Amino acid sequence: MNFDNLSKLIPNAAWRLREDDADPQETREWLDALDAVIETLGAERATFVLKHLLQHARTRRVPLPQVLNTPYLNTVSLAHQAPFPGNLEIESRLSALVRWNALAMVVRANAVSAELGGHIASYSSAADLFEVGFNHFFRANTDESRGDLIYFQPHSAPGVYARAFLEGRLSAEQLDHYRRETEGKGLSSYPHPWLMPDFWQFPTGSMGIGPLFAIYNARFLRYLSDRALLDTSGRKVWAFVGDGEMDEPESLAGLSIAAREGLDNLVFVVNCNLQRLDGPVRGNGSIIQELEGLFAGAGWNVIKLLWGSDWDPLFARDTQMLLLRAFHETVDGEFQTLSATDGRFNREHFFNKYPELAQLTSHLSDEDIDRLRRGGHDPTKIYAAYHAAANHRGRPTVILAKTKKGYGMGTAGQGRMTGHQQKKLDTVALLEFRDRFALPLTDSQAEQVEFIRPSADSPEMKYLHARRHKLGGYLPERDATCRALATPDVSAFARFALEANGKEMSTTMAFVRMLSALLKDRELGARIVPIIADEARTFGMADLFRSVGIYSPVGQLYEPEDQAQISYYKEAKNGQILEEGINEAGAIASWVAAGTSYSTNGFAMLPFYIFYSMFGFQRVGDLLWAAADSRTRGFLLGATAGRTTLSGEGLQHQDGTSHLIASTIPNCRAYDPCYAYELAFIVEDGMRRMATEQQDVFYYVTVMNENYAQPSAPADVQGALRGMYRVKSAVNPQVRLLGSGTILREALAAAEILQSEHGVAADVYSVTSFTELR
Secondary structure (H helix, E strand, O other): HHHHHHHHOOOOHHHHOOOOOHHHHHHHHHHHHHHHHHHHHHHHHHHHHHHHHHHHHHOOOOOOOOOOOOOOOOOOHHOOOOOOOOOHHHHHHHHHHHHHHHHHHHHHHHHHHHOOOOOOHHHHHHHHHHHHHHHOOOOOOOOOOOOOOOOOHHHHHHHHHOOOOOOOOOOHHHHOOOOOOOOOOOOOOOOOOOOOOOOOOOOOOOOOOHHHHHHHHHHHHHHHHHOOOOOOOOEEEEEEOOOOOOOOOHHHHHHHHHHHHOOOOOEEEEEEOOOOOOEEEEOOOOOHHHHHHHHHOOOEEEEEOEEHHHHHHHHHHHHOOOOHHHHOOOOHHHHHHOOOHHHHHHHHHHEEEHHHHHHHHOOOOHHHHHOOEEEOOOHHHHHHHHHHHHOOOOOEEEEEEEEEOOOOOOHOOOOOOOOHOOOOOOOHHHOOOOOOOOOOOOHHHOOOOOOOOOOOOHHHHHHHHHHHOOOOOOOOOOOOOOOOOOOOOOHHHHHHHHHHEEEEOOHHHHHHHHHHHOOOOOHHHHHHEEEEEOOOOOOOOOOHHHHEEEOOOOOOOOOOOOOOOOOOOOOOOOEEEOOOOOHHHHHHHHHHHHHHHHOOOOOOEEEEEEEEEOOOOHHHHHHHHHHHHHOOOOOOEOOOOOOOOOHHHHHOOOOOOOHHHHHOOOEEEOOOOOHHHHHHHHHHHHHHHHOOOOOOOOEEEEEOOOOEEOOEEEEEEHHHHHHHEEEEEEOOOEEEEEEEOHHHHHHHHHHHHHHHHHHEEEEEEOOOOOOOHH
């Protein structure tokens, strides 16, 4: 192959190519010097020296090579590999059982009806990644502490069900009703806390949302700890995602904040089977190298898990680095073809590229070559990568695990372009799968795709339960048990609104005053999480900067320009406000993390996220659907709502539609109040329902920036909570006028015109919520 062409095709490969050396002896002296530093003073000193060399080179304007990519090898070398602590033989048998039951679930469902669908190939590629986690890393909740938070790759849900079946948490009947939930005994297609409220913690079915939410949940754990509200030390957030899923913008949206805040409690495991639904993720390039560059550039610790233990003897003998050379010459489209073909094909098209490489593998049979595993299918290599990730400090970690889509499915699906769509297997494929994994099934049992669960006293079952017992229990599990919070009476935080007596103010300002009072409440105040997307000054919230502080994991390392002001910009490690910057997606992710803390942490928090109403439901609607699916509890405040102000900003800032979108979410209670007292009772009602009664709802309330006279509260305000009540009565009314938000004032003015100019009497109703009237 022409190396010049390769460097043009794959830009990040150029630095790996062997270049002409004008002075090999000098190069050797530099390398020897570096080796001496490593051997005598250690790797940390070597890193220090290299860092300063690079800095010096930059000051001298020396062009530097790209250093975001490392060779196409395992990051954790054999010499530094943590020893595997389990029983490989038993774990291999357990993995095979889970694989079969996951496959059987989908095949049996599609035998009933092809429309049920399901996925076999995704979990087949990820099975060992999950199993090593379940057996050695994923900690469950105990009476003493909460466990890890795990975001499962949605298409791999059948494998999670299959393991729960072995554990005795799901029945064969439930597995037989996969994707058939109408009778109340089925299993949901993907992780979903409403459909399986005691099982699934996080809804990850919408691609890209899981990674984003995982980052902000890891951050929220630190927030709770830094504010001394809850000890979250030792807990990890694991996010399992696919390499194709990483093309979703949300998947990468939070990388910088995770690195910036040093979230070493976070681990991404990217299942790099190199395939998405239609074909290769990067057929003409390398998705693993691309993702390594992205994550490393964002400041993450990157662990590449590419090759199984079977390759180690070959690497040891490969003194000329021929394997590495061949790896770098192979694009993902070729790797996919190699995964779909047998050992003989791999020998002819990969190992026979060079005579020396052919000689290196001449002692291997075609069957030996066929058994060369990728890293994501080798439990010992997976354990080493997980161990390194779990013990890394200072930065989040991503594990790029190379696997084969449809691993073990043979010609029916392994590495095939159509592997993702494979829902049915014929008898030959089933028997091949059985033989490949040495499953204890007769021909008849395999043909009938029977589920397998060994007896309770079998070595496999004893081992499975012992491993989970050591890690605290079984996962996934959703536990919503949480102490209810007492909420204050409306008069304690909004007396000014109840007794306004015509004082002019906007409902936005009224809300800020209510929030300020609530933050001082002895019982509830510390549990409130104010969230802002860089609009606090617009909403008149700057006073909160000083009173409760803006959260920063490092505190404030500078003196703010406005420090002489009363409302100066105060950052603090125990700050209460989450100031997200111009980042609506991140703000919603923080809101979900806080609003689900009752179940993820057993510790209820109450988030208030205020934003320009046009930048809410219209901007991050899918994230809000995921929030609803997550059973989030909290307040969303859509400020500067309506179309009566901000005309100079254009329609982008004039909201007349957000309530239409909010009305589509069943557990969203949406209100559009006109008066401050209405807002006060709505906030009181929401706090009572969510914090005290622990209802799984969230509130969307629009507030205005118009200043107008605020009346005092009438004796009966229940109508405001029910959605509509009469604010002006007429004798013998001929017309009923309805007004919502600021339009209520126009309706009142219209009633006066009708009466004075046309002699038409009108009753006027304040419609605080059209959705509550349904």
